[in-house]
Amino acid sequence: MLSLQCPQSDLYNVVQIVARGVSGRSTQRVQNNIYLEAQGEALRLVATDLEYISLDATIPATVVDQGAVTAPARTLNEIAGSLPEGQVSLEADEDNTLSIVCETAHYDIRGLSAGDFQMLPEISEAVEFALPQSQLASILDQTIFAASADETRPILTGALFNISDGAIEVVATDTYRLALRSSDCPAAGAQQAIVSARVLSEVLRILDSESDEPVEVAISENLIRFVVGGITVSSRLIEGEFPNYQKVIPEEFDKTVTIGAEGFEQVLRRALIVARDDANRVVLRTTEEGLQITASSPDVGEAEELVAATLEGDQAEIAFNARYLLDMLEAVDTAEVVMQLSGPLNPGLMKPAGRDDYTYVLMPMQIM
Numbered sequence: 001m002l003s004l005q006c007p008q009s010d011l012y013n014v015v016q017i018v019a020r021g022v023s024g025r026s027t028q029r030v031q032n033n034i035y036l037e038a039q040g041e042a043l044r045l046v047a048t049d050l051e052y053i054s055l056d057a058t059i060p061a062t063v064v065d066q067g068a069v070t071a072p073a074r075t076l077n078e079i080a081g082s083l084p085e086g087q088v089s090l091e092a093d094e095d096n097t098l099s100i101v102c103e104t105a106h107y108d109i110r111g112l113s114a115g116d117f118q119m120l121p122e123i124s125e126a127v128e129f130a131l132p133q134s135q136l137a138s139i140l141d142q143t144i145f146a147a148s149a150d151e152t153r154p155i156l157t158g159a160l161f162n163i164s165d166g167a168i169e170v171v172a173t174d175t176y177r178l179a180l181r182s183s184d185c186p187a188a189g190a191q192q193a194i195v196s197a198r199v200l201s202e203v204l205r206i207l208d209s210e211s212d213e214p215v216e217v218a219i220s221e222n223l224i225r226f227v228v229g230g231i232t233v234s235s236r237l238i239e240g241e242f243p244n245y246q247k248v249i250p251e252e253f254d255k256t257v258t259i260g261a262e263g264f265e266q267v268l269r270r271a272l273i274v275a276r277d278d279a280n281r282v283v284l285r286t287t288e289e290g291l292q293i294t295a296s297s298p299d300v301g302e303a304e305e306l307v308a309a310t311l312e313g314d315q316a317e318i319a320f321n322a323r324y325l326l327d328m329l330e331a332v333d334t335a336e337v338v339m340q341l342s343g344p345l346n347p348g349l350m351k352p353a354g355r356d357d358y359t360y361v362l363m364p365m366q367i368m
Contacts, residue, residue, distance in 0.1 A: 002067035002092040004038045008102055010059040011088055012080040014045055015073075017231060020202055021047035021055035022073040030112045033070035036090070036098070037114065038063045043090070046119060047073060048234075052196045054120040056232040068114035071098045079107055120234050123225050126218035127163055129187035133228065136217075137209040139170050139181045140200050142331040142358055147197035148174035155240040158194040161219065163187050171245045172197065177324050178248050178361040179331075191219045194238040199224075203233050249361055250347050253340040255313040258353060259291055261337050265329045267307045271295040272322045274303040281365050282322040284339075286311045295322070296368070318344045319365040325350075328360045 018034055026032050026049065035046040043061040048054035069092035080088075083102040091099045096111040140159075148156035159172040168185035171178065203226050207215065216227040219237075226233045271282050275295035285292045291309035296302040318341055328350055329337065336353035344367060350360040 001065060001094060002036065002038045002069055002090065002098075003065035004043055004061045004063045004091075005087045005089050006043055006059055006061040008080070008083045008085050008088050011043075012077075012083070014057045014059050014231075015077050015080045017206065018045045018047045018055045018057050019073040019077045020205075021049060021053050023049035023051070026050070028116075028118070030070055030116045031118065032073060033112055033117070034073045034076055035068065035070050035114055035117045035119075036092075037068035038066050038090075040066075046117075048118075048120055050118055050120065052235050053199050053202065054232075054234040055202065056234065058230045067092060069096050069098055069111045070114050070117050071109050071111040075109055079109070120223065120236065123218050123220050123223045123234070126220040126223075126225075127187055127189045127191040128216070128218045129163075129185055130214040130216050131183075131185065133207045133211040133213055133215050134209055135183060136215050137204060137207040139168075139183055140204045140207075141209075142181045143170045143172045143179040144197045144200045144204070145172070145327050145331065146174060146177050146179035146360075147172040150174070154238050155194060155242055157198075158196045158238040159200060160242040160245070161191070161193045161195055161224075163189070163191040163193075163219065165190065171242070173243065173245065173248070176321070176363050177327075178245060178359075179328070180245065180249070180359040180361075182357050192242075193219045193224055194240065194242055195224055196235055196238060199233065199235040203228070206231055206233065248347070249359060250340075250342060250349055253313070253342045253349070255286070255311065255316040255341040257286060257291060257309050257311050257316065257339045257341070258336055259307060259309040259339065261329055261332065261335060261352075263307045264291075264309075264337065265326060267293050267305045268322050268326050268329070270305060271303045272326070274300050275322050278368070279365070280321045280323045281319050281368070282325070283317065283319045283367055286316045316341050317367065318348060319367045320348065320362050321365060324362055332358065 037044040042058045089101040098109045100107040162169040218225045277297035294304045332352045334352035340349045
């Protein structure tokens with residue numbers, strides 16, 4: 001059976017990552033465990049909920065005997081984090097008891113047979129490409145926050161990956177707002193896939209936003225796989241037809257407001273103190289001095305503040321969810337944002353100034 005040694009820090013880091021693939025709600029006890037396998041000169045760890053996500057990682061190890069076992073994810077995570085720094089010995093016997101030893105600490109954990117552990121199928125006939133970690137991190141950071149949390153509409157809980165020759169579009173919407181990011185992509189072929197926002201959040205958590213090291217992506221008819229260093233995130237795709245997002249994006253405007261992003265964000269945060277008691281509603285009005293932002297609540301009071309802005313076209317008055325505006329501002333890194341409007345009842349469009357690769361559409365709220 002399994003027998004190996006590895007550094008405590010490596011073990012803890014990878015168990016923390018992999019354990020997030022366990023749902024804890026599986027009717028099969030073994031699927032609430034982490035699969036551990038000693039192979040070659042590495043320890044492989046896998047966790048999956050069999051519905052959407054699988055996290056698979058390897059770390060270097062000194063392998064004495066090859067073999068596999070499963071151990072409860074929460075227990076293994078807590079033990080790995082509490083051990084002193086140094087070499088950890090892992091051994092599993094035929095009764096699936098996992099022995100963990102590090103200096104004077106010794107645990108015997110009751111595991112389950114690795115033979116009963118199920119994994120997601122291997123991906124095949126896929127469109128494959130690689131992107132720098134920083135590029136994929138930027139794409140996900142600017143889109144997946146707009147996905148819905150309503151499980152009754154599964155399609156909207158994911159983001160659409162629209163791959164065509166040389167380009168990728170990632171789109172997420174909860175019907176109240178839509179985020180679309182386009183980018184160059186060295187994919188040969190075309191593919192569409194709806195990927196769970198929960199899975200993409202795990203990918204984003206693993207990515208290094210400052211690194212140009214590649215992320216290998218493969219998309220088949222029903223599966224997607226991301227490989228980041230020694231970590232593989234796989235997922236079943238969400239079945240169904242994503243809304244026609246191009247129809248949602250407004251094309252005609254008669255008002256364009258350019259606003260300093262940092263000042264706009266600060267004013268919105270202050271207005272939200274009042275607006276959060278009124279469904280986060282803030283009213284935006286253009287004036288000769290700039291953009292006036294107001295919020296009111298019968299139980300709290302009123303807030304009003306002016307932020308510097310320039311206006312092209314007619315005067316504007318429209319209400320938006322302040323939280324949704326802040327989500328966009330937190331995701332972009334430009335000095336200014338541009339807001340394009342056509343009326344108080346029509347969707348508004350926001351984008352970073354000077355960029356055409358990111359579009360954010362917001363449905364208005366009723367002005368009270």
